[in-house]
Each structure stands twice: as C-alpha cells, then as structure tokens.
Amino acid sequence: MEVNCDTIKHLAKLSNFSLSDAEIKSLGGDLNSIIGYISQLDELDVENIEPTYQVFEMENVWRADEILPQDATREQLLALTKEEKDNQIKVPKVL
C-alpha cells in the first residue's frame, strides 16, 4: 500500500513533529519504501496463530503494597526541567 501526503501529515501530527514540506517529502518516500518492505508479511499465513507480545515465561510479577525510598528526590527530578515554579513544572499556556 502507498501512503499519501495526508497520511504522512497525519502521522507527523500523531508523532508531534512540525515537519517542513521538504521533510514531509523525503520522509514520505522513506516511509513508502519501508512499508513496502514490511508488507511482505502479507505472504505469511498466520491463521489461528496466537500473537506473541513478550518472549518471557513469567506471569503475575508484582510487588507488595509498601512505601519505599526512591532513587531520586523531588528536588533532583525538578532540577532536570527547564522551568520550575512553586515545586511544579512550568509549561507554556495550553492554547
């Protein structure tokens, strides 16, 4: 299948990229060749095959409901953000 310009723009939105027209063009080309390649899975018959999401034999892995010290403090974490105010992360207004 062929992805057109609108699909590329939609994917860019989903990915949160502001792409230049040039980028849309080049990425669009790349995406089409990639999708062309992965579409060869169509040949494969997966009738009645269960999917595998994890190659891992374990199940029911969980922890006790106990408060424990963490690997970083609030101060260490907030120090990583560009703008902080009143112990909160400052972001531009949501339009």
Place this chain on the structure above:
Amino acid sequence: MKTANKKVTATRLVKDALEKAKHFEDYHIFTFLNEEGALKKAKEIDARIARGEKVGRLAGVPYALKDNFLSPEGETTASAHILEGFTSPVTATAVEKLEAEGAIMIGRTNLDAFAHGSSTENSYYGPTLNSHDRARVAGGSSGGSAVAVALDIVEFATGTDTGGSIRQPASFNGIYGFKPTYGTISRYGVVAMASSLDCIGFFTRTPEDMDLLMSIASGQDPKDMTTLPDYYNEAVASAKLDDSRLAPARPFAFGNSRPKGRALRGSGAHSAPVVADGLEPSNSCTRIGIVKEFDNDSVDTEIREALKEKCELLKSKGHEVVGLEMPTLKYALAAYYIIQPAEVASNLSRHDGIRYGFRSENSTDLDGLYEHTRDEGFMSENKRRIMTGNFVLSSGFYDAYFLKAAKARTLIVQEYEKAFSKCDFILSPVSPNPAFKLGEKVNDPVAMYLEDLMSVSLNLAGVPGLAIPAGKTKAGLPVGLQLVGPRRSDKRLIEFAKELA
C-alpha cells in the same frame, strides 16, 4: 581481566585507558570522558588495596559505558540531541553491579541516536570509525563500545542489543559481543528502545571475560519486572534442562490455555517452566546447526568461507554439524521492522521537552513546544521509526501490521524451538557482509535495515547470541559469526565459544 593490585595500581590502569582514549580521539568513540570521576574512584580502590582490604572481581578495571545507560557520571544523551543536558540522578542496575565489583567507567561511548541504526552514523555527535579501516563504519548501534574494546582502550564495554546492536559491531571489529537471553540482565536505567526486544550485554576480547561479566551483571531485579530469576550462576545441569531448554516464551493465548493457579505474592509469583541453569553435563559431542537460508549468494563469500572453516574445526574436534531449514526466518526482518518501530514510537513519547533534556525555544504555546522540541531533537532515523511505528499502530492498520507481526513472532519462536530439538547450538553469520563504507547506506533506510537480516530473529525469539571473531577478509576486515543457543543456555554458549577459538 587485568585487575588492580599493589604493583599495577587502579590509577595506572585508568590513566593508561584515558591516554589511549585521547590517542584515538579522531575515531569519535566517546561522547564523554570521565577523567576526574575515574581517577577519584581509582585512588579509592588503590587505598583499599594498600590497606589490604578485600576488593571486587573487577577492582580497578577501566570500562566504557554505552551512552544510553543512566548514571550521574556525565550526561546520558543516547547520542540524541533531545537528551542534551540530561544528567541522570539515578543509576542503571547493570552499572551499579559492575561498579560494586570495582569496575571504573572511563567514558561514555557513541551510538546511533537512541540506538536506531547499524553503523553509528545516526549519532548527533557524528559517526564512529571502524577500528580496522577508518573509511568504514564501526557498525551499530553500539559502535563506540565495540571500537573502544577493539582498539584495546578498555578490556570491556557495555552494549544494548535490540536487533543486533552488540553482535554486528562486535563482528565488524573482530571481538566478542554477547546478547543474552531476554530478561537476563536488568533493563532498569537503560534508555529504552523496543522494550520486548531490548537486551543488555557486553563487548570483550575473550569468552572468559564475557563469562565473568555475565556472572556479575545477570540476575533478577525488582526494578525490572521482566528479569528472570537468577539462572546464569546456578550450578551444573538439572533434569529439567531439556524441557526448559525447549520451553518457549509462550504466546499470550487468551481463552485457549488453562492457567495453573498462582497466589498473589508481594514479591511476585513466578510461573513455570522452572528456569534452568546454564551448564549442561559436559558431553563431548555437541550438535551444531547451520541455517540453509543464511548460507546463500546474498551472503559475502568470505563470510561463508569463514563459516565453513569453523564447521571443519568443530568436526575435527568431534562435534556434529547438522543442516537446518528455518524458512520462517525469511519474515523475521519484516516482523522486526513492525514491532520495533511500534515500541520505539511508544517509548520515545516521553521525550517532549517538558521534564528533562532539550526544550526548543521557538514556541510560545504548548503544541509548539512539543512539535519544535521533537522536530529539532530527533534525528531523521528516529523520526522514520516513530512515524513507521505510529503507522503500524494507528487505527485501521493495527491488525494488518502490528498484530500480524506479533503472530509471525510466534512462528519464529516455534521455528527456534524446532531447530533446538535438532541441535544444541546454531552457528551463522551475524550480517551479510563485513563493515561497509561510511555513507554507503545512510541514505537508504531499507538497505541499512537489511544489515539486520540475520541478527533480528534472535531478539524476536528472545534467545541468546554470541558474536565471535572468525578471522579477516583479504582486505583485512574482521569477520564475525554468531553462536546461537536456546533460552537460558547462556553459560554453555559462552563455554562452547572456547571450542571455536
């Protein structure tokens, strides 16, 4: 592994390593040199040795850390612009374990941004050069780590392998590179690429060093729910070995399976099959499988030669070489380039410029902040994968792509089970060709992806693979092969590699 002692001090070892690192500066191996921190740690270890105190198994051993492992020493950038300025307050479990044994990180190594690539050309900091031919790529994504070990700057380096990122650069630089069974080493504190495929591993120059590092770094971690209970260091064979060796990672079959009851336990209740130990009762004859699909004209003739030679060597040592047909592996790459980008797109969603790393200045509103930060912060290859991932997950395409790939993955798991009922290990090329020229494939994504043809199926199946040096081409380029084993056969695999040396 050369550890520090009274005569050869840790300070000496670290200084030597740092000098060599600087000597090879133009190879673009390191994104950060840890001069102060490393020497400080070296002095501490020397002091303890002087006081006759007990020191770890890696006391004073300098090592290189792939720049996607979190630690407070230097910025963790994953060679990506969007993580610029990020110094982690937390430390990866693997790093903690190595340093607890006295290992000293002398620098962070270059990689394809977020480990997206097979040449280290997708790094925001520029490509790393091949240790044997500066006109060629180091391989990737762990190019910096591979070259650091190949040029003898350090005795070992860490790596991550999602589709070949340890094995391929190891083979391009003529050293050992190990991708363990999925879940053997904790992923906690390692920048995620594709969570269901990511494995932490190492580069070394000997199987012995690899074994030591695995015995140190492996084991269950409460901070990573997908780590297996310790098995690597468990002593010799149990009767369960055969079933467990064949035990697949079971597809998630809803409704079809009658689960065994398991009570909730805080610690986490683990399910059968019982995790097996590493070592098989040393039987003289081991059966080695050769994959027919990987032995054809698409593979460089000199690599095929190297494979033949190793087979002869094994036969001469009384081992048995058997032919394998694994037709489904033909689809591994397509399945991989659906599942991997999907998980990549998801895992990279957290890089938005809000809580850490790079934040674009060209925005006054929130939407602009997101779009410009991510547009300026990611490399083209990151964007390709994120958009491909969002394509295969988007409504209308999920079933045709992601779900189908997950089903193909089941067939690939089963293909390996079948193969390991016929042989103990598989020996195959790592990549179709030796190190290619810089710039040769960087603008052709699919050509670059084809590099991973023979490496990705291991990650899809979660089985271990060890890249081993197998001589050089006439042009002097290293040739590597990979030794593949069933899940949790990691220790036997590394042991057996000695037979091929």
Place this chain on the structure above:
Amino acid sequence: MKYIPTIGIECHVQLATKTKLFSEVDNDARGKEPNSCVSPVDYALPGMLPRLNGEAVRLAILAGRAMNCKINLESRFDRKHYFYPDSPKGYQITQFYHPIIGAGYVELPSGKRVAIEHAHLEGDAGKLTHFDTYSLVDLNRVDTPLIEIVSMPDIHSAKDAHDYCKELWRLMVYAGVSYGDLYNGNMRFDVNVSIAPEGATELGTRTEVKNLNSFRSVERAAEYEIARQTKLLESGEKIIQETRGWSDATGKTTGQRSKEEAKDYRYMPEPDIPPIRLSSEFVEDESTKLPLMPADYRKKFGGKLAGDTLEVLLDYPELMRKLGEVADEGAVLLSNLFASVLLAEEKSAEYLNDLPSAEDLNELCKMNLDKELSSTATKDVFLHLFDPQMRGRGTRTIAKELGIIQENDMGALEVIVDIVLAKPETAKAQADFKAGEEKVIGFLVGQVMKESHGKANPSAVQEILRKKLS
C-alpha cells in the same frame, strides 16, 4: 413527539492502596506539596520501568465481584498514547484489549439492573493548573491506581443515573476498594446522554459530559442534556457528537473543543509488564473476603424496616457495619433509633466517627424489650451512649444514673396505687370512674406516675387500678 433518553456512564474509582500502581510512593497526596509523591518512574525518566502493585490487582477482583462481574483469569496491560503534560510517559498504562473485570450488573434500590460492560485497571493522570500565560504541572496523582467501570447504555432517566452512581459508590466503599471521598475526586463520572423518539430502534447522537464528581451533578447534568437535546430536535436541529463540560454554578453544560487526531490512541500491548493469569481458586478465595454488601443488608432487614429508612442508613457504611454486629432481635429497633434520632441530629457526622460498642447497644435493646426502658427512656439512654463523659460506664449504669428504669414489680406498684387511692383528692375521680366515666382513669394513672416519680410502667399501673376499682 416523546423522546426516550438513553444514558451510559463511565466511572473512575481511585483504589485504596498505600502506594501507586507502578511505584512504591505514597498514594495519598492529600494536603501534601506538589510533586512530593513522585518517583523517577512516575516522572518518566528514560529507562524507568513500571513496578505493578499486587494490591491493586486484588482490589480490582473485589470490585468486580461487588458488581457481580466475571473476573477474567487472563488479563494484561496496554499503552494508550496521547501527548499532554499530565501524562509524563506520553501514554497511559491501561487495559484495552484484555481487561481484568468482565461483564456483570449493578442492581439499583428500585430493583432495576444496570449492566456492566467491563471494568479495567489503569493509572490516573497528573494535574495542571492554568494561569494566563502558562500552566503548572503537579505529578502527585500520576499513576494512582484506578478502575474504570463502563456501564451499558441501560439508564433511561436522570434519577436512575443518580441512583446508579450512588449505588456504585456504596459498592466500592462497602467492598473496601475505595475510600469513596468524592470531594477529593476518589470517584469521577463521565455521563453519555442521547435521546431518541419513543419506539425508535436506533439510539440518537450522544454527547459526553466529563468529570462529574457528585451524584447530584450527574443528575443535574443528565437532566440538562436531556432537555437541551430535546429542544434541539424539536426545533429540527441536529445534535453534534461532542464532549461537554458541566458547571455546577451555572447549571449548564458547554461544548469543549478537542483535537480530532488526538482520538487515535494507538493502543499497544504493554511490553514492560508480564501478563496476569489468575486461578479460579484464587479468585474465589479473594471473593470470600467481601464484607456484607448493601444487597446483604437489604436481605437482612428487608420488610422489617421501612425501605427509605434502610436506604438512608445504607449511606453510612460504618453504621451499617455496626448494625451487622448487633444481635438480630435488636437490629430493627436500633436501625430506627439511628435513623430517627441520630440522622436528625446536626452532629450526626461526628457521632458516626465514634459509635457505641455492640455490647452496649445489645444491652439497650434487651432493656427496651424487657420494658425496663420506655421508648422515650430508650432514646434518652441511646443518645447518652454517644456522650464521652457517660459512655464506657455501660448502658445499665447510665440508665440507673438517669433514674429512668421502669418499675415493673406489681407488688411494689400496688403499694403506690393504694397510697394514691387513699388520697382524698382522688376520691371524686374514683367515684366518677365507677359511675362509668372511662377517661378519668388517665388522671388516676397520672397521679400514680407522679407518686412513683415517673418510674412506674403506665400500662401495669392502669391494669392494677382497673382491678381495684371494679
């Protein structure tokens, strides 16, 4: 034309766990500083992995059972992707493809049933505070464990919508799944409303009113939407499918703009959390840990109590728990006492925090049944059982000290009656009674009560008087 409303409700319930769904930090951020309950996992540093809280899984099982739901033995988590500062990972960990709680139903006090489509475990989002030129992000609430309960569109009136939400609240609180603190957002409701002409086979276009946090606002918002949509259709206009916000102040819903492409959440199986496979034995064991539920109390008191009395009491789980402890023969008397006396009291709330012991309550009932306490005296003693000074001394002592234990000893009563009859001022009344004037008996009983300082049992006194004056 008559329009029939159809309502479906999604309810988010915060679970009463000590720690968050995926990290070991305090789950109760009430009154705490912003971002003080945030781990590197919640902050979504690179390389951080979720660490599932087993207690949340257990509570989800209880919640499912409380709603008569099938528990799916096999479930797993999925990622729901969207970009917003309240979602540090860029996705919410939820259960889209294989939720832990399957179909079931909730029965309303009216007997109507609302079918549950499914319910799933997921993490809550953080909080944004908006200012004129910027917004501030507090991640304390990130990955607080939630179950989202999705009902079928089985509700056809605002009143039933109200009752359904209230019943859900009761089920979650009685089951111990949630603290049910609505003020602090422990339960939040999204109400989907559509209307269609009577007899129509297809549902109308629906609107969704999001984030309602009281039963009353659910009812009012539903009423408003039904009226608004009816007006639109009657004036020949169309209803737009949209999300609307509710304002308690204005009593109106208003349309909210939402990004069209943001609707594609690209659900993906969560690769960092192994699947959950439960044994039916385990699910059964857990289910037996459910305490008495509203339905059990309705059975227990059904008929014996006025229906509305019971429904009032059911809003006070701790009170119902107490009634569950007392002896059956006294349960009805006490229910009425609680209902009439306590709930009428201004201070009822604080009373509820500190209820009398079952022993004291049982003793109170016994004394009332043995006629040692008149109904007035019973109420009196009952109230004193809440008095910090009095309580602790025990019911009987309190009754004694109040001097309101009734005299039932016929011998002793006869003596008092004789004294009264001997008094000249009662002579006329005695004569009138003998002459057939029934009503003066009341005067005589009153005299005896006076003589006994009110301790005599009036009915016993009348009995003796009649005997002596016949």
